[in-house]
Amino acid sequence: MLGNTFGRLFRVTTCGESYGGALQIIVDGVPPGLELSEADIQPDLDRRRPGQSDITSPRQETDVVKIVAGVFNGYTTGAPVGMIIYNVDTLPKHVAQYEKVKELMRPGHADYTYHVKYGRFRDWRGAGRASGRETAGRVAAGALAKKLLAREGVQVVAYTKEMAGIRAREMSFDEIVAGVEQNTARCPDPEAAEKMIQKTLEVKKQGDTVGGIVEIIARGMPPGVGEPVFDKLSAQIAKALMSIGAVKGVEIGEGFSAATKLGSESNDIPYVDGDRVRFRTNHAGGLLGGITNGEDIVARIVVKPTSTISIDQQTVNMFKMEETILAAETRRDATIVPRIVPVAEAMMALVLVDQLMMWRGYSAFIREK
Amino acid sequence: MLGNTFGRLFRVTTCGESYGGALQIIVDGVPPGLELSEADIQPDLDRRRPGQSDITSPRQETDVVKIVAGVFNGYTTGAPVGMIIYNVDTLPKHVAQYEKVKELMRPGHADYTYHVKYGRFRDWRGAGRASGRETAGRVAAGALAKKLLAREGVQVVAYTKEMAGIRAREMSFDEIVAGVEQNTARCPDPEAAEKMIQKTLEVKKQGDTVGGIVEIIARGMPPGVGEPVFDKLSAQIAKALMSIGAVKGVEIGEGFSAATKLGSESNDIPYVDGDRVRFRTNHAGGLLGGITNGEDIVARIVVKPTSTISIDQQTVNMFKMEETILAAETRRDATIVPRIVPVAEAMMALVLVDQLMMWRGYSAFIREK
Amino acid sequence: MLGNTFGRLFRVTTCGESYGGALQIIVDGVPPGLELSEADIQPDLDRRRPGQSDITSPRQETDVVKIVAGVFNGYTTGAPVGMIIYNVDTLPKHVAQYEKVKELMRPGHADYTYHVKYGRFRDWRGAGRASGRETAGRVAAGALAKKLLAREGVQVVAYTKEMAGIRAREMSFDEIVAGVEQNTARCPDPEAAEKMIQKTLEVKKQGDTVGGIVEIIARGMPPGVGEPVFDKLSAQIAKALMSIGAVKGVEIGEGFSAATKLGSESNDIPYVDGDRVRFRTNHAGGLLGGITNGEDIVARIVVKPTSTISIDQQTVNMFKMEETILAAETRRDATIVPRIVPVAEAMMALVLVDQLMMWRGYSAFIREK
């Protein structure tokens, strides 16, 4: 594996597996003087952890984070911030369950690709590094990034836009912020949320799982952030979000609906609002030419239905190279859409701090415009 | 601008503006012994260049590429390959047209974000660096990457999947390869292509423009390529494709349609095919856990309708900060979807070579599996 | 701080301060199947830790390393290896000593530059991140790299070439390997070592400190490794070694003595030795054009005398901006030269694995030579 560091200036590195000893997170590029303690990180970890509701996994990880470096007397020092999360729910009986199927490809999972790539040495306990568990590291780093951004007047929020085929109505930013934590679907539209949960529980009863769409909004980014032509903010956001397990698509602003629009419908018309330029619509999702235009950054990701289902599936024993049956699995998430919400926020925040830092370094050299 | 280099080992760096002196392309990481001449690069540039048909721009750039470094006696030497494309269609009358509107925000374009970021120094001639012209550099580098991949048994093809609301039917890989260059829509389904072109010309007559969807397929990639957790192949593909101007979304495999699928519908069931594992479906688009599984890599991007339209638009004079009218523009692409096709192939190819090179370096250290 | 990750493919990230909670080390790019346990790492940490002898610091850090990720059933899995070293000797009485002088610049130390850069938030306890303590992270990662290299037939050894003005005689590689751990000076020439230690103890009695030169040799690297023109192996070695605290110079092969040589004296004459090319001398230190030539890589670094001395020094109170006296400090290293030896080995090993991995990835694309 060669890809466990993210970012160019503000840089996150993580390690850790589902049933290994611990997850470690190192965040380089944290400026000194940010008031920081575990209490800033823990809430987002609690939003991500399993065992929150009957639509997500029953695994009982408390995900307690401990800061071991980079903070002194309650403030960041400028040195890299080091965090550790010990794995606690690694009971032998659960490991034994994984051991039984360690030679089988679980459809939809990365067992086969890890087997091809890392061979018999791969950690098959709970999918090892390929487990969604690694996203705890993203969330811890992202919580730090969000705190930094808040100080810059930037707020990042994500929520469940669609789940189990039910789509939330259009809502204002404030409505979303207020509503996202009001239900286990993390959908700020309470009627839609109710339907999403009902539908998901129905599907769960049938042994199946559902997917959905998460929307991420960042408000307050100054215009001018993003580095053409390859490191456009849109490109970095796409990378960041697509790197989350189970995500199969990313769109910005009007996204895929642009395919059927006309130019005259797709262009956002600008106007003068005091001393700044605003836009009458936000089809662009806050990005023009890959650079922020001062409007909300709006991105959406699609989350595939959880691959682990409670239905027998045809599969292959990778060691014996013969076809066989993977028995129904009971310990699972009926959907991971609500748990992806804090992960998506985290990845967006990491990108924004990184690019904002680059832009400020660069623009400090401009003498006049 | 800080983002004009792409790739970690196989690394492309470009510069050049729409109406500047030339585009330069440097490709580092090219192995020695690849037979290479301008004849390998020019055809893809010809596919990208303006002036190809009545649905794309009438600008007359011949885009003649010249290799100036890294090739000796017809073969690459291992040194970085340097290419140059001189701009020729930079007539004063066209520059004058841009000059007239240099203070105005052209809706949908990056004028405003470049103005905010680079100030009065930005090159307003034909959008400068923000012009689609920079994609010639990508295509030149991509042609080289495709030639390398071909030697490894990997073939990359892109085509117009949807344009002006018309969608092509499902086709086999071979059908796509055979058909993509048969019409100006670059859609291998001739009936759909015909409709796409007709619809686009209609819209063009109304002064408007259309968007669409390009699908990119890579066949022949060995299983095992991709670097979790942040540099998954899916993530790098997303970045690569989203960095192309006018692209507002990227999806892999079943993509956004996963939102309404059940787990049992979304999982691809594996089977044994001789000494390898295959899958009965390819919802995953060739990637599991961000690593190739040996099936075709399938990605799609949405291309927004061209922003330049032949209809007057409300806008803002950025220098005077007052609202005004941007007059209809006549010299333009009714759609850029067919011209994005070679660009998308190029970006896919660049990512694949880069990750394949990483994977091989890494795997050379594995003693046994 | 933006620089706590090292390497392009084989990539080490560290965090941790002298008196913080712990040091964390994440090593990405470790191939699967390497047998690895703490027992592989601990010996090098023991060589680096304080409290080894009367010429080094009396601080009592046991530096016990724990692997928390990336290893399963005794073998690396391909996932990043995570290690943690808790700080234990962080007694309040020692912290109190540092607190007394926290406003003063300790001459030769980074107090002032950290104060300018990170302000009042810097961790002044034992120099915080600027402490030599961070090198424990390098050594842990380096031990892993050395184990990987050993499997490839590459051996890295460093030793004290000069200390307190006493220079070791010329020795063979085998003599060096056999002798380096035979005395506390880490000098394989026992007579020179004895003199070095005596001279250092004399200087220590006067309250002063000494510096020296460490030579690092890597044997067994295949020819062809190194990436011109900016990432030549020589350049990467120079960066790696110069990044170690207290190092003020790096030279390769004949190094600074080349200044007074003639071309005819400096060129190494090649000859044919069976099926390979060898050189009659090794002024080049194993590198021509920044690429390995198959001979031993030989580098030397100069280590300045320890900055902390037991003599009163004039200094400045950075908070009050007034001149004052820094009192003699008693808890200190009379020299850190022998403790730098394992650190230098580690940095050399990290560079070699990284560049070897790049070279193999790249060369896997060469079809014939």
Next chain:
Amino acid sequence: MLGNTFGRLFRVTTCGESYGGALQIIVDGVPPGLELSEADIQPDLDRRRPGQSDITSPRQETDVVKIVAGVFNGYTTGAPVGMIIYNVDTLPKHVAQYEKVKELMRPGHADYTYHVKYGRFRDWRGAGRASGRETAGRVAAGALAKKLLAREGVQVVAYTKEMAGIRAREMSFDEIVAGVEQNTARCPDPEAAEKMIQKTLEVKKQGDTVGGIVEIIARGMPPGVGEPVFDKLSAQIAKALMSIGAVKGVEIGEGFSAATKLGSESNDIPYVDGDRVRFRTNHAGGLLGGITNGEDIVARIVVKPTSTISIDQQTVNMFKMEETILAAETRRDATIVPRIVPVAEAMMALVLVDQLMMWRGYSAFIREK
């Protein structure tokens, strides 16, 4: 080759060989609004080019640089600056000379390592990419960097400190700046310069060559620049300078002489000078803990004697693997020390801009100190 890009934010990419078509240089990260034309670049290229005096190569390259991107109306636009230098002195008769010895290892040159690495495809004309000719690209980019630095109040100067065993006396910064271009040795001490030139001409007559030491000084850097622990400014300077062909060592401040100093002699004592801290000596060479302390940055490099000599040498035919004689070569530099001077300035300038940009981006996030 994988290493032709330098820098993290301010990033230079080059290509081009000794007898290829052209050198191309792309500089990314150039802020908009810098007045720039070829006249800013050409003088440094003229200082580097061959044919300047009887102690350097007689090759007649005019090295005329042309800016083809990133500059508009006389100012940088923020887009990457593209430059091209065509090779003109590539006469068939000179190529023929190289062809005659293309199978032979020229001692001291990179022929063998390139042969091992790139095989029979390497460009043997004038050493191809391994030629000192590539440093023209560094110098062009460095001239741009120096202009940027000048605007920030930073001045970089290099000069010949030692050549052919003759060492210049100690001189003030102003004396060095005034004197460096007064003689062909680029040594601001006229008596020493005279002796250097005489000694070099004597050695030249014997068919041999000389080396020397170049000192590089940067004045005006603000304190606080440099990124611990791996990207310390000292480490980046070491990499930058060691990447120059023929350089076998780098030292900072007191450098290798620190080996024989005591701590009390090596520490620089600070004092208060108005509202800033200064140091009574500069043994540290302006860097403490890898971060600037506000004093002059002082680095020195050793340049080995030119490898091409006018004396027959034993060597190996790499194709036939048999020993043979390489005949004396007449077209050569008796020394390259004076030609390295502008290259060393360039590399120092590139590092300083890059790290200054990082530091400013980072520090823009600090709310108070």
